[in-house]
Amino acid sequence: MTQLSASTLASLAPALPVPAYDRSALAVGIVHFGVGGFHRAHQAMYLDRLMSRGQALDWAVCGIGVLPGDVAMKQVMDHQDCLYTLVEKAPDGSRNARVIGSILEYLFAPDDPEAVIETIAAPGVRIVSMTVTEGGYFIDPVTGQVDTGNPAFNADLVPGAVPATVFGMVTEALARRRDRGLPGLTVMSCDNIQGNGDTARAVFSAFAERRNAALADWIADNVTFPNSMVDRITPATTDADRAEVSAELGIEDAWPVVCEDFEQWVLEDSFAQGRPAWEDAGVQLVDDVEPYELMKLRLLNASHQALCYPGFLAGYRLVHDVCQDPAFARYLLAYMEQEATPTLRPVPGVDLDVYRHKLISRFSNAAVRDTVARLCAESSDRIPKWLVPVIRENLAAGRSVRYGAAIIAAWARYAEGTDEAGQSIDVVDRLRARVMTAASQTREDPLAFLRQRDLFLDLADDAAFVDAYLDALGVLHGPGAKALVAELAA
Secondary structure (H helix, E strand, O other), X not given: OEEOOHHHHHHHOOOOOOOOOOHHHOOEEEEEEOOOHHHHHOHHHHHHHHHOOOOOOOOEEXXXXXXXXXXXXXXXXXXXXXXXXXXXXXXXXXXXXXXXXXXXXXXXXXXXXXXXXXXXXXXOOOEEEEOOXXXXXXXXXXXXXEOOOOHHXXXXXXXXXXXXXXXXXXXXXXXHHHHOOOOOOEEEEOOOOOOHHHHHHHHHHHHHHHHOHHHHHHHHHHOEOOOEEEEOOOOXXXXXXXXXXXXXXXXXXXXXXXXXXXXXXXXXXXXXXXXXXXXXXXXXXXOOOHHHHHHHHHHHHHHHHHHHHHHHHXXXXXXXXXXXXXXXXXXXXXXXXXXXXXXXOXXXXXXXXXXXXXXXXXXXXXXXXXXXXXXXXXXXXXXXXXXHHHHHHHHHOOOOOHHHHHHHHHHHHHOOOXXXXXXXXXXXXXXXXXXXXXXXXXXXXXXXXXXXXXXHOOHHHOHHHHHHHHHHHHHHHOOOHHHHHHHHHO
């Protein structure tokens, strides 16, 4: 068995494609926060594709881990010289694997925040990118404004404090760039948030303003925040994935990435100090990302929420099993057609009917083995951003909210903590205790879950929504999730 590392690359080819470029000649041009499976299956993959053509050699990535759990990634990246195997799996069972080499180094911020700050402040770095999850932006879900009362946000503003958050470290690096007469850079969010670049701008601006008004003005003039839409289904790596890579490819890779064969990246072309020629690697560079962004968030992401809670309650544990159930497939298409699509703007170059059916096909990809539990996690960060806006827009227009209400009711039933077979559910959510307490009260007080106004705003006050929600909750507490799905599919 060959251990994956820089010294063993030559021995892997040609059976396994490896970087054809000289990694010793690469230079860091991008610092990326949040080096998880998605970044490595997406942005790092696009860069590797360019590098394999002799392009973007001065745009290599320095990955940054901020959370305590990121120490595991640090250990693997150090051991493997930041190399990893990317395995793309198609619905027909075919697969394509290659070793990705576009990440050049990895820093664990809690160990050495100064090294992170100085890396960002280096003249060669021109982009800071982020996949820090939907909940990582200090945004109040009720007001939509920056949560300036957040303790972590304010801890980095204490004079003399060592920055611990992404926003604190990047802002300190920007201050050093300004003081040294260096140009600004681009902050590129790749998270599933509507207007992700605008959101990043709002948080960085609020942070900088509280630190130093002159610095905030400099950032406004010298830093750009492009919006983007990113898409590739990338489940968490499992031991089975590691074993498969070992058995089929003959290499020891502690953290390979397995993903679907579909990829999409739509990016606003607004960069302060240049960018890689991403368009040569298949990225769509556009002036306005919002139509694509809404399409993805309200059709793909919200549909993930639509399938995961009733699917889990009904006993399904893999996403493809849910979507290969004809009733679930009809239910998902009905949600997309009747409630999500009416809230969308025209999407240039996209046939939405084709897109909706393509999503069902992607969700049904058995080779990927995406888990229902992954989609159920962190609901309190996802539902308010992906589903509640659809519901509110439909209510304002006098349209049906039957499906949106059913999805929230299914979340409430899921958060009770047991499935329909009586098996315990491990609810993974930053608000776990509170949402489970509210869910536990719904059989005596049916609106208890809905009264969490930081999650659902005023939906508990809307009679049309409440009626649809109570109808769905009654079915979930009676015949169950499959009965509800069958009713909605009809």
